[in-house]
Amino acid sequence: GEPLADRVAARVSAEGTRGALAGALAALPARYRDVLLVVAWGDLDYAEAAEALGVPVGTVRSRLHRARKRVRAALGGADPTRTEDEEAEHG
Structure with missing residues (x-):
């Protein structure tokens, strides 16, 4: 498949x-x-x-939470990292 960075860029530009x-x-x-x-x-x-990064699952959760919070703050409340499922869930 295409490199992760390219997929990210494509999704982000959208x-x-x-x-x-x-x-x-x-x-x-x-x-x-x-x-x-x-x-x-x-x-x-x-x-x-967790396996890919060599850290415990709990670490993945807490880092993800903090990362998203920072990204949201930087973008003035938008969170482009959310999946469609999450959007539907949280409105």
């Missing part, structure tokens, strides 16, 4: 917030960014992400 999001991601500590990327755009579940 969000219309590419520049802002790129900046927000760049500002994240690498450990948060990695978790965000593999879960949000790598289509891995928490267990797979």
Whole structure:
């Protein structure tokens, strides 16, 4: 398949917030960014992400939560990392 970074870029450009999001991601500590990327755009579940990153599942959850909070703040409340399922769930 195509590299993760390319998939991310394609998805992000569709969000219309590419520049802002790129900046927000760049500002994240690498450990948060990695978790965000593999879960949000790598289509891995928490267990797979934990294995890929070599950290416990609890760490994946907490880092993902913090990463998303920072990205949302940087984008003024938008969260392009949410899946459609989550959108439907939370409205």
